[in-house]
Amino acid sequence: MEQPKLGRDPRPAIVIENVTKSFDIKHTHSLKETFIAMLRRKQLSTRFDALKNISFIVPEGQSVAMLGRNGSGKSTTLKLLSGVMPPDQGWIRTRGRVAGLLEVGAGFHPDLTGRANVYLNAAILGMSKVEVDARFESILEFSEIGDFIDTEVKFYSSGMYSRLGFSVAIHTELDILLVDEILSVGDAQFREKCHRKLHEMQRAGKTMFIVSHDAHQVQELCERGIVLEHGTMIFDGSIAEAIEFVKA
Structure with missing residues (x-):
């Protein structure tokens, strides 16, 4: 699929080439269920393709929103980009330091204090x-x-987790920021402060890759939208067109 021409530095910050990621969904939840299923010759698991042959390039300094319904493969893409998991097929390259806000409290040790976790x-x-x-x-x-x-952070609320995790990430000398719905957590005042910080990073030329269901948020922050459906990329273009494509 042709990449949108948005006038950025042509050097790639992110390259995903023919990437596929699959998971086994187990149909049994105990040894007893497994044994009975084997006796009855029932299938113990099903192979699920979370991503199917995905390819795209993100130039340095571009802000990209990944859109799609729940289960379309958005969060899996971010986890692959962050290095949390490897692809089954294809390859991924990122340029520079990557900071990921993939889920509330990700990377925090519950028995350590907030200070130690920073x-x-x-x-x-x-x-x-x-x-x-x-x-x-x-x-x-x-x-x-x-x-x-x-x-100790095990006593934190989800909002406190979110605020501290976001704060650590944005104070890192990063080149690429990955955000997965984390700005939906916390009060309106803090979310607005986060938005201002993301705009500041955008003006500083940082590459941002954002997953969000908030169309208003991504239209403000992003210039490009990639839409996934059942693990397949079905649209790649301007953010306004991507949002209309999802609504259609």
């Missing part, structure tokens, strides 16, 4: 202790966690 998450994203020391107060201030920073 250092842990930042290290996973490639930051040194010296870098985190220099940015810690900014991370804490943006997150609005306050004194809870020294509380």
Whole structure:
């Protein structure tokens, strides 16, 4: 499929080439069920193709929204881009440092404090202790966690998880930001602050890849939209056209 011509630097930040990812869905949930199913010669699992031969290129500095219904393969794509899981077929390349906000609390250790998790998450994203020391107060201030920073995160609400995870990611020296619906968590004031920060990163030339069901949000932040349906890419073009395509 022809890539949209949006006037960006031609160097690719993300390349996905002929990528397929499949999962086995088990039909039994215990040894007893498995044994009975085997005796009755029933199928124990079904192969599910989450992504089917997906290919696209994202130039540096472009903001892309991935759209589609639940189960279309959007979150699987982000997990592949972040390196959480490998593709079964095809290959993926990213240029520079990638920071991913894939789900609330991803990468947090529940028995560690918020402070310890900031250092842990930042290290996973490639930051040194010296870098985190220099940015810690900014991370804490943006997150609005306050004194809870020294509380074990297993006691955090989903909103607190979200705020702290987002704050760590955006204070990283990143080149590519992956966001999966995380901005739907938290109060309206914090979401607006996140939007302003994403606009700031966009102006700074960062590459952003966003999954969201909020058409207004992605139309503000993104210039390009990719639409998936049952693991297949069915549209790739301007964000306005992509949103209309999903509505149709």
